[in-house]
Amino acid sequence: MTDPAITPPTSSEEQRLAKGFAIGLPIVTVTIAAVVAILVGPATSILVVAAGVLLGVIALLWASLRVLTGDAPLPPELEALDMAAQGVDALAARKKMLLRALKDLENERSLGKLDDEDFEQIAATYRAELKTVLKRIDDELAPHRVRAEELALAHLMKAGLVDLGYRGYVPPEPTGSTTEKEPSVERKPERITCPKCKASNESDAKFCKECAERLVPEEPRTAEPEQAPAEESERAEGSNEK
């Protein structure tokens, strides 16, 4: 659909061009202005500088328009920022203010403006409130923290960096941590229904008690390779401990 001859430049080319322009234009302008100042006179050199800046204006406005219309892509770090998500974190602001208050109190005590008794009394109130705030922050973060730990562990396993027993590291129980990858997959259900005879079986049954149909498929071992080494390592560690 697009004529190759008029394909727009790729984003990195455009950014390189912009960068080159940003550095090159001032240098070129100043050099030419200096040369003209010596050869012709100050008036013309001012005109040269004005012309250079005018070129810069055109470049900046052109860049602005291109960004506005979406023709020019933004640098990746800017794209990653999402303006609308910069909500006000009231809890963090409160925590900071309370910490600042405690620090102030310590300062004033060290400077001798606040007696120890007053300091203890006032600091206790702030500490108490700070503890409440910290608790609330922790509670809010708790589920995220768990997820983060699991993700980190999974990543380390993949890279083979987890050395078992290293510093007493005990990997956490895998609690169906594949759920974030495949949320549609059921967690271990209460009871398993046999696909062939529809009989209800225990949750950890491998064969149907009515028709001996194999219930646990062979694939999981290869479909979730991260899980296997975890299970293996856990079994290994379990056997180690034994």
Add this chain to the structure above:
Amino acid sequence: MWSTFPLFGSTLLLAIMVVASYTFAVSLSAGATGRIKTLQAARLGAYGTVALISVAVLCLAYAFVSHDFRLRYVAHYSDRSMPTIFLLTALWGGQDGSLLWWLFLLSAYIGTCVYSMGKKLLDLQPYIIATLMGIVIFFCILMVFAANPFSTSISGARPDGEGLNPLLQNFYMIIHPPSLYVGFVGCSIPFAYAVAALATGRLDVEWIQASRKFSIFALLFLAIGNTLGMLWAYEELGWGGYWAWDPVENAAFMPMLTLAAYVHSVMIQERRGMLKVWNVFLICLTFFMTIFGTFLTRSGAIASVHSFAQSSIGAYFLWFLAGVAAFCMTLILYRWPELRSLEPSVANEERLAGARSAVTTALSVLIGLGTCGLVALVVGASFQKQLADAAALVWAIGALAGGAAFVVVRKPIEAWTESHVNVLRGAAISAGWVVTAGLAPGAWVLSGKVGPMSASVRVAIFSVVVGVAVYAAIELVFRRMTRGLRLPANRPRMESIFSREFTFLINNYGLLGIMLFVLVATTFPMVSEALWDEKVTVGPPYYNAWMQPLGLAVFFLMGVGTLFGWKKTSPEALKRAFVAPTTAALLAVAAHFAFGKKLGFPAVVWSEPIYGGVLGAVLRAFNAYTPVLGFSLVVFNVAVIVQEFVYLYRAQTRAGSAGKGFFSSIPRGAKPFAALGLFPVWMVTLPPTGRRRYGGYIVHLGIALMFLGFTGKSWTVDRETTLMPGQTYTVERLTLEYVGPRMEVDNNKRMIFADVKVHENGKEIGRLSPAKFIYKKMPESPTTEVAMLHSIRDDLYLVVGNINPETKSASLQIHLNPLVGWIWFGALILVFGSFVCMWPELDPKESRAWRYARGTAAVATSVTIGVVLALLPVPAFAQATATQHAGSVQVDDPKEKAVFNALRCMCGTCPRELLSTCACSTADQTRERLRMRLARGDTPQQIIDDYTAEYGTAALAIPPDKGGMKAIYVAPLVAIAGAGVGLAFVLRRWRANESTAAEKKKGAKEKDDGAPNDRDAYDDRIDDELRDLDD
């Protein structure tokens, strides 16, 4: 349009307007949609605007350097003989060019601001950029329509220009206005941050912390600009003083006061979350005062030595001021729930409905006014034609526009019924709009520039007053109706009134009290002419009498406030802290009374009262003691500050204090020497709050030293004498020997010197040569060149009057100004203190040396850029009358002095000169006339009364103390007293908080007395975070 260079320049101004509007629109769009790419487009647009403004400035520079006399402005301010550097200086020498210069400084600030915001503050950035672009657009409108630097003269290009007034080619006139402009323009940046915070509702401390460096930088340059103005007046104008309370001087002084108040009260918001409304109001007021200051300087509304050619530019400023005031009021009212943290919070729909109803109401009102205006035009009632034409036209257009808008937004009328709160909030907002919309033409009319029309003026005043009353009434109802919204239960509370929070509040009270006083006095001539049809002058004697008590009171509070600590100061500790400074101050008082007279600095100095009666006597009695009060307060403040540093030193060198720090690697005995010798290094090693705190103390120290210089004024010695060559004259401990006259000639002037040898105790300590310069271009107005001998103790200040060519006798005016040098020295300390405050936060993991290098570079760069922008030569565009009238005047006896100090020169061209200082010929004749009357035996009071009867009340140096004129001091004093009462109520409310908080604490303590100091994991975490807290 591009055919000639002047047209190109004018088109550039239009182009700036277009690009700024584009950026304005895009940034508002970015704010509304929250898309990052729109913001990036706005940022690039802002950079483009900045660059385009530079192009315009460069083009004007080119016009000057290439002698393009087609431009009226170039022809007026330059000629072919001027060297290139002065051509560049003249670029910003007149009204039009200085507007472009203001725009250029603003663009530099915008570029720095946008760059420094980077990827932070994404919510605020769009609105910051939009506000700044709005200001740019206003200045473009000014230039395009009222004062275009690229406009051509009708008669075409001249062969040569008029050249720059040689009177204006001196160093201080060059650097004073630009450094002041750097300060003025800097106030726009925190203002933009505040507007953005209000628009987005992010009213915590984020916007304050982000704009902190800009606020301090602007404050620093306002201080530098004012000091340079004082230095300029002192060194060049030759009347022996440094501050004349000129309206334009006051206009530069007032934003400095409000910005200083702002810088202090934001610290309370940072620590407590209190005073949100106050801080936002303060910064809007500061910005308003900077524009108001420029308005006073440029419009000629009030007579002043800085007056420029009358132009119509004042009207634009008035409308802009009205717009700014209405805009800020609307925003603050709009965000009232967030600012006061009211609960339950107001939903967006309600808020929107309220805003729409406000707009509807405003439009309806405008339509009503427009109809009235049209009717008035048609009937041709008692309005004078000029006013009727202008006002009615504006109102008619407004009515048409309002009608169209009304049709468009008629739906929100239903919003009236949605929420009773917002109905009234909307009504309050629109009432505010109405008042300010009426205020602008009303104020312009007040200035009397539209011709004599007292009847219409009274009508205008009446309508404004009614408007204000309506607004106040609606506001009161509004408050009643917002009773359903409560302040949150856990809103910030104070532990104690013996805290820095409270003293900062008192600081605000004091600074704004002074500002109000100066504002009323400065604008009083306009007000008096409007209300009572009586012109008055408010001369220096009025300010000098009243400002002494006010200034000393605030100076005292500055010292006392420093003694308190954040949150609470233990009573014992407070008593301990007061001991040393109070003892020092009392010792100073005793020493002053004991030794003052012997050393030539008597403790009590009586001067003439400015009023008769009780008030005059009381003022006179207080002012008699200002020398000893001033000196002892200086000692008090210095002692307080030194004590603070001693406390810091002790805290840091105490055994067991943290390992990091300045003193950790210095051996025990050397610590005191390190603290003193490496003081700057010690300061920058403090954590950021410490730097701000102790940098602030250093600034206070500078101010204390400046007050020492101001105190010296009480002991000024003024003498006049005529000497023949070889004669000597003794003044205090110095002997002056007049050697003789000397004449030199150079390219553009003739210089006549009077050589004087100065002896002290028989030894010659210097030679002075005061002179008169007679410029070839202006032989009728010679300039006085002052000659000074500086010392720590005082300045010897010589001015030469007439030199008789035959007898070679010279009339000399001799001033001995004690302690003036301390003003300039104090200003330097102030600059150093600001350095410490502005020191950037640096990564502590870097090596020390590299950190110091980077920090020094950062601060030095920012201050150097500011100073360079200030030093780029910009002659102020004062008329020659300034120097012509101020100068050498012979006033011999004290009775004469009393009469001449009370009366103004009425020659018509001097703006505010008193008979005792004006050097023009009319003043000479008047003085002779009055001298003869005194010789005949008339009393000074009779002479003053007759003079007043002849020339009107404006002939008096200060407004008389009778009738409505009393308002000049009654109004501000009543306001200050009222604010004091208000503060007392606030204090009571805080004490109530204090008692409930104490009860709560007691209850809590009793509750868990079983486990008082149970440290848990959280305590450890808190301690860790505290250790790392570095803000």
